[in-house]
Each structure stands twice: as C-alpha cells, then as structure tokens.
Amino acid sequence: MKYKQPELRTVNVVRYVTPLREGGSLPAIVEADDEFLYVLKFRGAGQGVKALIAELVAGEMARVLGFRVPELVFAHLDESFGRTEPDEEIQDLLRFSEGLNLGLHYLSRAITFDALVTTVDTRLASEVVWFDCLITNVDRTARNTNMLMWHKELWLIDHGAAFYFHHSWQNWQEQAKRPFAQAKDHVLLPQATELEAVDAEFKAILTPEVIQSIVSLIPEDWLTGDSPFASPEEHRQAYAQFLETRLAHTETFVKEAQHARKALI
Structure with missing residues (x-):
C-alpha cells in the first residue's frame, strides 16, 4: 500500500x-x-x-x-x-x-505516567526506548517521563528536547552514527527486552520516503534565521540525512541500550 x-x-x-x-x-x-x-x-x-x-x-x-x-x-x-x-x-x-x-x-484529565504505579509490557517498553534512542530524546527519565496515561492507554508527549545536536549542528554527520549514552536513564529501560525485534520492524517502517514526507512538514520560516545552511531546503534535508544515517547504524544504539539495561539488573 x-x-x-x-x-x-x-x-x-x-x-x-x-x-x-x-x-x-x-x-x-x-x-x-x-x-x-x-x-x-x-x-x-x-x-x-x-x-x-x-x-x-x-x-x-x-x-x-x-x-x-x-x-x-x-x-x-x-x-x-x-x-x-x-x-x-x-x-x-x-x-x-x-x-x-x-x-x-490537550488530553483532558490525563495523568502523568508513573513507573511505580503502571507496568508497561516489554514490547511497548522496547519500542519507546528504541524510538528515543533514534531521535536522541533525553527527556524520558523517571524524574520527567513525558508520558501520560489517558483512558488507560500510554501516550507520548513533549519531544522538544529531541535532536539536541541541532542546537549547534557541530559534527552532526558523526553524531548520527553514535550510540545514545543517555539510554541508561530511560524510565522504561528495565522492561526493554525486545530491542532487536523492534529494531528490525521499525527500520522497515521508517523508509526514506516516510522520512522525507515528515521533514517536508517543517515550515520554511522555521528553517531560516539562525542556521548554518545555505537555504531552508538544505537545512530541511540535514534532518532527513541525520535520520537516514542513524537508521543505517541502529545496531550502535541498540547495543548501547542493551549494555545499559544489563548494568541495571
């Protein structure tokens, strides 16, 4: 399809x-x-x-x-x-x-996710950890989970701290290939036992076509001003290139997360 x-x-x-x-x-x-x-x-x-x-x-x-x-x-x-x-x-x-x-x-009457109260199954935990490693999201810790429970289902919110490399764009091509050390602090890491299976499935979904379609949503006037790139389109394509490179090297952050999890248990 x-x-x-x-x-x-x-x-x-x-x-x-x-x-x-x-x-x-x-x-x-x-x-x-x-x-x-x-x-x-x-x-x-x-x-x-x-x-x-x-x-x-x-x-x-x-x-x-x-x-x-x-x-x-x-x-x-x-x-x-x-x-x-x-x-x-x-x-x-x-x-x-x-x-x-x-x-x-706005999810009215939603409550903040608390890992001590709500248990997340290993598959979903692995999916969230893998995703946050991909987008380098530093904000999914026990102190600040950025997840809500709404109608007894888990919702992800607040990804503004992801892609932290883009605040300077220094060595971003190399950063795309690096592991995600902050995975050790992820609130769902202890339950993330299915990272390899998730890796295979999610990489198949996030094709270059999908990545391009998503970065194409970025408004042009968000890509001007404080930018090291020659044009908004070059700036836009840097996001696509970062993600495509990172998807080609997911084994790096999967292994890092697996090692961090073993250190916890």
Whole structure:
C-alpha cells in the first residue's frame, strides 16, 4: 500500500487559557477557533523554533510507528493577541511568538505516567526506548517521563528536547552514527527486552520516503534565521540525512541500550 503523506491542520489561537510553567519553555493551554484546547509550544520561548521542529518531526515519526501521540496542529498567533495580557513575561512571550507555532491536542484529565504505579509490557517498553534512542530524546527519565496515561492507554508527549545536536549542528554527520549514552536513564529501560525485534520492524517502517514526507512538514520560516545552511531546503534535508544515517547504524544504539539495561539488573 502506498504511503500517505501526513497533513497537519492549521488553527488560529483565540484564547490564552493558562500557562504550564514547566522548565523554561512556558507552554500554555490555549483555545483555538475549532473550539478545541491545545498545549501550545511557542516559537518565542527559550529554545525557539528548534524545539518546535523536534516536536513536529519526532511526534509525526511516533505516529507512523503506531504510538499514541496527541494530534499536532500548526497554531497561528495573531500580532494583536497578547495586547490585553496583564503578565509582562507572558506578554513578551506572545509578542515574540507571532505567526506559526505548534499545538498538541490537550488530553483532558490525563495523568502523568508513573513507573511505580503502571507496568508497561516489554514490547511497548522496547519500542519507546528504541524510538528515543533514534531521535536522541533525553527527556524520558523517571524524574520527567513525558508520558501520560489517558483512558488507560500510554501516550507520548513533549519531544522538544529531541535532536539536541541541532542546537549547534557541530559534527552532526558523526553524531548520527553514535550510540545514545543517555539510554541508561530511560524510565522504561528495565522492561526493554525486545530491542532487536523492534529494531528490525521499525527500520522497515521508517523508509526514506516516510522520512522525507515528515521533514517536508517543517515550515520554511522555521528553517531560516539562525542556521548554518545555505537555504531552508538544505537545512530541511540535514534532518532527513541525520535520520537516514542513524537508521543505517541502529545496531550502535541498540547495543548501547542493551549494555545499559544489563548494568541495571
């Protein structure tokens, strides 16, 4: 069956509901013109559009691999939106975030995943660990799991810390081939006993066509400005090349994760 190009809806933010004061990014719950609530990631926050690119690419890859991920939408913030906001810090954030931002559908009444309360089966644990090793996601630890339980199912959220190499782009071709040392801190590593089986299955899914279709979603104006590349398209293709190279060398991070797991048990 031919692969279907993913599409993201675009919504307009109509109401700032409440801030979520987590870390330095200051995401917020907002209401959009489709009458749904979203967790909005702002382009004007500390990590800028790079965190949005990581969220977008990782989130859509997770969806292709069959994980439960909140719907992602492009969220337009009008220039007049923050004028009535009394909090000066939030007002500045809104002003610096005019234009296209990224929203995640708000999972009302979801609870934070707690490994001491909820047991994840070995297959799903292996899938999540493998995926985070692929995207170099440092934020899936016991202290900050970035997973939710919603209607008794596990959902992955908040991938803004993935692809940390892109904050400098130094030696990124070599970094694509390296193991992922932070796997030792992954909250699901103790249960990840099926990494080799997951490796074979997931590599077959993430074809170059799939990777290209996902990076093509990155808005061009997120690829300009602070960039070492000659053009937005060259910048876009660097993400694709990183992922394709990393997929060709998955045995490196699979072995690293397996060794880290043995050290735990």
